[in-house]
Amino acid sequence: MFSVERLALRTQLQAWLHEDLGTGDVTTAFTIPEGHQSKGIIHAKEDGIIAGIPVAEMVFDVVDASLVFNSFVQDGDVVTKGTVIAEVEGSTHSILTGERLALNLLQRMSGIATKTQAYVNALDGLDVKLVDTRKTTPGHRALEKYAVRVGGGANHRFGLYDSVMIKDNHIKGAGGITEAVARARKHIPYTMNIEVEAETLEQVQEALSAGANIIMLDNMSNDKMKEAVTVIRAASPHVRIEASGGVTLDTIREKALAGVDIISVGALTYSFAALDISLDLNAKKEG
Structure with missing residues (x-):
């Protein structure tokens, strides 16, 4: 499941470690003898979905390749409070150097996966795809979109380069939807879709x-969305319909029942609670 490009990720991890470590960990250096060995137990302090185990393992490998990392759960597993997620054993200095970055990434990714699964569960039994957006943390997009997949969601476009999405400002700049679509169609490969954001029934038409190819119904009321879906299905049943804007856990199912194919939720990656995960030295793994 883990598909983030590994060499690029290692380079990012090295930069993030440098941000934290700077010229060295003065606390560890001055309080713990060189050569001291420990086992760090990584455990969940609340229920949730785990995402980021391979990332945490890579953090410790970048810090010190002699550290031994063993995981007891996989990405996508449901854990409860107290579950031991993984162990890392070796130099205490090295474990403490990598601890915060490993936990930061593991907590954030698990929080995204946990929130995503809650939204997926709200769509249970409906043939609707939940997708993320480009509202991600700069530098973390690949990891955050991976976490969405772990939680059962799917990815919208990764960037500005992989599909055409004509939004309100493009429409204003081009002089209308018709002109914007025509200009885009002249340049893109035939395999690339064009998505258009529509806020009114007139724009849908x-x-x-x-x-x-795809029409995004942006910030429409449920009644207006149902009307738009009826219009689109009657005119072109192959056009996919996306709902977006103001989608919450309380409203997503009703929006799905309007008949759309896709629901995009930016909050999956910009408004989530990190899962509480901790590392304790020399704790004993319960059998």
Whole structure:
């Protein structure tokens, strides 16, 4: 499941470690003898979905390749408070050097996976795909979008380069939906889709006439969304329909029942609670 490009990730981890370590960990250096050995037990302090085990392991490997990392759960596993997630054994100095970065990433990714699964569960039984957005932390997009997949969601476009999404400001700049779609169609490969954001039924009609492959219904009321879905299905049943804007855990199912194919939720990656995970030295793993 872990598909982030490993060499690029190692380079990022080295930079993030340097941000934390600077010229050295003065506390550890001055309080713990050189050569001291420990076992660190990584455990969950609340229930949730784990994501980021391979990332945490890589952090410790970048710090010190002699550290031994053993995981007891896999990404996507449900854990409860007290579950031992992994152990890392070796130099105490090295464990403490990597501890915070490993935990930061593991906590954040697990928080995203946990929130995503809650949204997926709210769509249980419905043929609707939950996707993320580009509202990610700079430098962390690949990890955060991976965590969404671990939680059962899917990824929208990764960046500005992999699909055409004509939003309100593009429409204003181009002089209308029709003109924007026509200009984009002249340049993109035939395999690339064009998605158009529509806020009104008039824009839905124009997007259909212009030949959009996907129409995003942005911030529409549920009644207006149902009306838009009816119009789109009647005109072109192959056009995919996305709902976006103001989607919460309380409202997502009702929006899905309007008949859309996709629901995008930016909050998956910009408004989540990190899962509480801790590392304790020399703790004993319970059998």
